[in-house]
Amino acid sequence: MKVILISSEDKSSPSTERVLKTYQEARLQNTENLRKLVVDAAAAILQEEGPEAVTVRRVSQRMGCSTKIIYNLFVNKEGLAQQLYLEGCKLLAQRFEEVPPSPDLLQHLLDLGEAFWQFGQDYTSYYKLMFGGAFAEFKPDAESMQGTMTAIHRLLVLISTAQEQGQISDQEETGNLVSTIWASLHGVIHLYMGGFLGDVEAAHTIYRQTMMLLSESLFAASKPE
Amino acid sequence: MKVILISSEDKSSPSTERVLKTYQEARLQNTENLRKLVVDAAAAILQEEGPEAVTVRRVSQRMGCSTKIIYNLFVNKEGLAQQLYLEGCKLLAQRFEEVPPSPDLLQHLLDLGEAFWQFGQDYTSYYKLMFGGAFAEFKPDAESMQGTMTAIHRLLVLISTAQEQGQISDQEETGNLVSTIWASLHGVIHLYMGGFLGDVEAAHTIYRQTMMLLSESLFAASKPE
DNA sequence: TCACATAGGAAACAGTGTTACCAAAACAAA
DNA sequence: TTTGTTTTGGTAACACTGTTTCCTATGTGA
Numbered sequence: 012m013k014v015i016l017i018s019s020e021d022k023s024s025p026s027t028e029r030v031l032k033t034y035q036e037a038r039l040q041n042t043e044n045l046r047k048l049v050v051d052a053a054a055a056i057l058q059e060e061g062p063e064a065v066t067v068r069r070v071s072q073r074m075g076c077s078t079k080i081i082y083n084l085f086v087n088k089e090g091l092a093q094q095l096y097l098e099g100c101k102l103l104a105q106r107f108e109e110v111p112p113s114p115d116l117l118q119h120l121l122d123l124g125e126a127f128w129q130f131g132q133d134y135t136s137y138y139k140l141m142f143g144g145a146f147a148e149f150k151p152d153a154e155s156m157q158g159t160m161t162a163i164h165r166l167l168v169l170i171s172t173a174q175e176q177g178q179i180s181d182q183e184e185t186g187n188l189v190s191t192i193w194a195s196l197h198g199v200i201h202l203y204m205g206g207f208l209g210d211v212e213a214a215h216t217i218y219r220q221t222m223m224l225l226s227e228s229l230f231a232a233s234k235p236e
Numbered sequence: 237m238k239v240i241l242i243s244s245e246d247k248s249s250p251s252t253e254r255v256l257k258t259y260q261e262a263r264l265q266n267t268e269n270l271r272k273l274v275v276d277a278a279a280a281i282l283q284e285e286g287p288e289a290v291t292v293r294r295v296s297q298r299m300g301c302s303t304k305i306i307y308n309l310f311v312n313k314e315g316l317a318q319q320l321y322l323e324g325c326k327l328l329a330q331r332f333e334e335v336p337p338s339p340d341l342l343q344h345l346l347d348l349g350e351a352f353w354q355f356g357q358d359y360t361s362y363y364k365l366m367f368g369g370a371f372a373e374f375k376p377d378a379e380s381m382q383g384t385m386t387a388i389h390r391l392l393v394l395i396s397t398a399q400e401q402g403q404i405s406d407q408e409e410t411g412n413l414v415s416t417i418w419a420s421l422h423g424v425i426h427l428y429m430g431g432f433l434g435d436v437e438a439a440h441t442i443y444r445q446t447m448m449l450l451s452e453s454l455f456a457a458s459k460p461e
Numbered sequence: 462t463c464a465c466a467t468a469g470g471a472a473a474c475a476g477t478g479t480t481a482c483c484a485a486a487a488c489a490a491a
Numbered sequence: 492t493t494t495g496t497t498t499t500g501g502t503a504a505c506a507c508t509g510t511t512t513c514c515t516a517t518g519t520g521a
Contacts, residue, residue, distance in 0.1 A: 067509060077470045078510085088509065142430065144369050150431040159432070183445065190433055190442045191424075191449065198423020199416075205367065206375040207384070208415055217415045220408065224416065227456065228449040292478065302501045303479085313478065 046084050049074060050094045057095060057136045062145035065095075092146045093155055099137040100158035106130045107165040116173045117230050123166055124196055124222045128215065131200040142197055143204060163193060179229050188229070195221055271309050274299060275319045282320060282361045287370035290320075317371045318380055324362040325383035331355045332390040341398045342455050348391055349421055349447045353440065356425040367422055368429060388418060404454050413454070420446055 052073045057065050067088055071078045085091040110126045113119040131138045139145040151159065160167075167189050173179040179188070199221050203214035277298045282290050292313055296303045310316040335351045338344040356363045364370040376384065385392075392414050398404040404413070424446050428439035 066507085068507090079469055079471095082510070083468070139369075142427070142432075144364075144426075144430055156432075187442055187445060190427075191446050194423040194427045194433070194442060195420035195446055195450075196423065197427055198419040198421065201369075201426055202367070202415075202419045202422055205369055207367075207381075208419070217412055217419060220412060221416050221420055224453040225420075225449055228453040231452065231456070291476085293476090304500050304502095307479070308499070 042084065045080070046094070049081060049084060049091070050098065053091055053095055054098055057140065058134070061136050062140045062143075065092075065140075067091075089146070089148050092140065092149050093152065095137075096141050096149070096151070096155050097158045099134065099141045100155075100162040102134055102137060103127075103130050103141075103162040104164070107162065110165070116169060116176070116178055117226055119169055120166075120173075120192075120226055120229075121222055123169065124192075124218075127196055128200065128218055131204075132211075135204070138200065139204065143201060163189065166192065173230070192225055195225055267309065270305070271319070274306060274309060274316070275323065278316055278320055279323055282365065283359070286361050287365045287368075290317075290365075292316075314371070314373050317365065317374045318377065320362075321366050321374070321376070321380050322383045324359065324366045325380075325387040327359055327362060328352075328355050328366075328387040329389070332387065335390070341394060341401070341403055342451055344394055345391075345398075345417075345451055345454075346447055348394065349417070349443075352421055353425065353443055356429075357436075360429070363425065364429065368426060388414065391417065398455070417450055420450055 049070065053065055053070045056069055056073060067078050067081050070091070071081060074080070081088075081091060085094065106126050106129065107123060110119075110122050113122060140149075167185060170179060170188050170192075171185050174181040174185060196218065199208070199214065199218045202208050203211075203218075208214040208217055274295065278290055278295045281294055281298060292303045292306050295316070296306060299305070306313075306316060310319065331351050331354065332348060335344075335347050338347060365374075392410065395404060395413050395417075396410050399406040399410060421443065424433070424439065424443045427433050428436075428443075433439040433442055
């Protein structure tokens, strides 16, 4: 099904057809491949020039086609943004997966927290798109929330395990504890990106301090003295 | 100097002149009053219809004048946004002032935190403008940071006092601790406003939990058992 | 092969921030 | 008061944005 060749009647201006090759090939395939091509183009612009550079016209220009395609495939710009959000979730989940699980659960929490910070540094544009409100219209729908949950799944497993082992109080809901940690760390990253916390080192210091304070409190029960 | 009447030659269409009265009066006064009038109009639109409704044209329409005035007075839209930011700082500072200082410093911290949450609820548009990145261009300048510091001054005094009394460790810089608390609480509010934390009650629960965890850790030193 | 459905391009619409141009008003000096 | 200069502000345009309308060309089923 995927093996479709370019139309054989390239009688005139073959060089011009070559330029449009990738798009022309994709449009012959199923719409799913075309969607992927559009998302890739948008993601490239996002990472190269930031969230505000991701406009419908810029994406279509890079694709070498009309803006109509994007509306045909994604309804509106928000639909495209949702796909980019899910892409970001994959990247974040990947970052979490790369963190080696430490037998010390406290250390593991700190490592995951540090990975979240690094994600914000390495994929700033994605972070702003996903959590920074770069697209004011964008609100996470069911699929987006699903992607978010998959991304921070490691964190949820960790807290849950720590609760089972009695290292963290099970008085509170696991999901609420995860949200608390997530929101606090996000606050530091977001305020830093907004220019409220000074330079990177200062912000990173505050970030680590936030992690330490939260961790101490969470793991306090297991260490009476 | 402020007592300036409308020009006496209202020979034709006096009702039309009446509509423009406030603006026409103000333009005869000093530019400072005119600036205030513009900021008030923008603030009204901000609170009535949200941050995205605050456009240069909408403000000028409400003023009954051309957009040029706003550019004459504030250089660009960001200049107007900065004034709105400072307005928001005043409102936030006012909220903090209304919190009665409790002799129990921990309780006082919780009260200030709750006031911050309430500010976000009551002045959502202001909050989004100030900290939510509603205007992507906006980055706080020196004056904005000054206004911010004035607003959260109560929090700084509180932490500083607690450190002097030995209730909070003075190992860490006071400013860093304030930033840590501010950022964590902001994270919950911002994530809630982004639609990531469910409804108000759920978000408020997480907010209180964040405050509790931070407070416990901060005040831990003074209460060994 | 023919009719139909659909996809996609060009251009327009309604918005946005911003600026160039020019007339009118305010102010200075004579 | 009258003149000349500077500032002020309105109109209209420019360069963008997201989105839609219209129409043509293409692919598809009978």
